[in-house]
Amino acid sequence: MKYAIKYILTAVCIALAVTVSAQGKMTKKSAIQHITGEPFVHYYATIDGVPFYLGDWLTGSVTMKSGETYDGLQLRYDCFKDDLIYQNNLTNSVIIIDKKSIAQFTLTHPHQGKVETFKPVVNKNLNEQNGRYFAIILEDSISVIKKCEALEKKYGNVNLTLKKTGEFVHKTHRYTWNGKDLKAVPRYRRLLLRQYPEYKDALRKFFFHNHIRMKNDDDVRLLYQEINRLMGE
């Protein structure tokens, strides 16, 4: 009986080992991907705070212009330099992904679980070839997009104890995008009604029934969905 148990245990161990090695092989093959980029150079520690969106590494996916999508990546969006940074655990490297090759990427909020989609938007007025990353709030004939920025605010006097020269200040701006021009989304209802005088009454009713707050992304999405609908009629 003792020997039988021993044999069974040995057989189970061998089976487990084989399964684990097979899984290892599969993981290796699935890891083949074609993200291109250059090494990320760390910021000097003279500026307080972090320039990255939501501060930490976030789980997300990247869709390349060639059509490939890579999920479950560790990503950081550098709002200061407008770069997408990727941590490749297999090669222990941190890479700035080529903006030219990205069609879109998503980031998942660590606590809320909300997924935000970012796309490079080329604005001819800014004279940028590869565009800048904007978070997509609504995609329609008039889209609503959000720019997350990190600016360096210099201290008047250098903090001698910490040797810091300034800090990163995060700001977000919302814009409408019709494929050509970027326009800031008005902060107040009356300014928005002025932009669309022909739908004034309809929009007033919409504000009243849906309790729209212009600071809320979801509300702004609803509002511009209605504007797109009204324009399409």
Place this chain on the structure above:
Amino acid sequence: MIIRILSILFVLTATIGAQAQKLTEDNPIWLKTDRSSYISGDDALFCLFLHEGITSDTMPGNDIFIDVADVENHWVTGSIVKQSGGIASGMMNLPDTLKTGYYRLRAYTCFPNTDNHFCSCEFFVCNRFDKEPQLVMRSQQSKVNRKSASKIIGIAKSDFAAHEKIDISLNTPDSVSAMVRIVGKKQWDNELEPVFGKGMQYNQAEGYTSLTPYDGILVSGAVTDSVSGTPIDNAIVLISLQDSIIRLKYDITDGEGSFCVLLHNYYGQQEVFVSAFNRQMEPLSSARITLRNQFGFTITGQSNNETVLPEVDSAELDKALIAKAFEIQQFAPVGIDNRPAELLDHFVLGEPRQSVLTEDFVELNDFREITREITPFIRMRKGKNGEPELRVVSDNGNVSSNPLLLVDGVPLTDLNKLIGKGSTVVKRVDTQNKPRHLGNISFGSGIVAVWTHKIDFWENCHVPGTYRFVVQGFQQPVAQPEAKPSKDRLPDLRQTVYWNPKVNTSSQKSISATMSDETGEFVIEFFGIGRDGTIFSDFKQINVR
């Protein structure tokens, strides 16, 4: 009671009949050819209808492999076609050297470790130089059982004159993707039923099931040590193409030395260059690289063959001979999807730090002079073993040796082959002096890309360790041109009078075709697949006097 049993039997028969007339997940491919017999050297036209289970984006390798094999499964020729919206079409050139006999056109999905479905059509080929036909093998496939009462095809009359235009209206109940053809009645009568199946034997090694689902042609192979024959693990395999842009693919070998890549946007037959490196990007000159056959399938379980004396249709033979003599092309290639190839083939080089055009400077005799005089970020020095070595200078003055050197898009591991080339050969030198990453491999010393004037560096250059292979790319789509006017001096003896595999009845309610110079009995056939996989078919016989 008898009536009840009979009605149940009737319902069952009808259900079975309905199942046969539908593309299902078990029979997901339906193959149609334009004719039932060909002359060697002819082009066999085909179209494929696919079930949505195959065309879904989640199914990897959803392009379709088409090949020709004899009835004993000896492979003859093959091609790969892109499917779009469940339809694929193309043509297969039947070699002049084919013996008289029966052959199979086989269509199959090609991805290891999945249920590879196939559909095959048998047809007859007559060798035009074969004066006395011998007994040939054929399988015991039955002729197509035609029964149609669907009244899809509408024509005003059934008698036409040679070269007359025929207007055909199409009345289908739904949006149907279809093929419409006009062929000789004799050809049509001799068609054999297609054969469906799955579970084709695939000869390649396992382990590729987790490749990213993505359109492309699977190319796989193995890296072994050329002396001992042992597989080389963890080697970086670079696959490239001689081209005016960098089209670099990579894979890392597993414990069996196996690698595989998916190629896309490759049309026709292409010569690819394959070389192996270690993880430090040093070339593995002792590595032996082999590529597996792309068409590695064999269909089993079809051995019920019989021997028959072939019938040779002399009219078809005459038409083929005239077409050959006058070089009449019945089908012409149409434009292909030219998406920005540099992004499809990955942005390996990035934005180069410097691009130098040699023609902007005085003529320089060799590459050493080019690096010394006009490329400030590249230096050439003697290495430790006395061999020349390339070095790249970064923006902050650091020098790193052995960058990835690409000549006409192909990695060059022996710098001696380039040293003698001056500005009469070298057109442009692009330098990327920052480290670059491509997926899980990195080029820590940067990349130097050299382009020649004629993009022909590799035509007479052989480097040990860099292997060349010819791989089959996607077939370029073809279309039948408009019929020539009757006053043309050449006779119009089209072997297939009309062939249109891209009819969509939601937008196309009628088609028009022009008859050839030939007279006799012809058949107009409509064969299409609805959105739910239902097959719609109809035919009408016409007489041409």
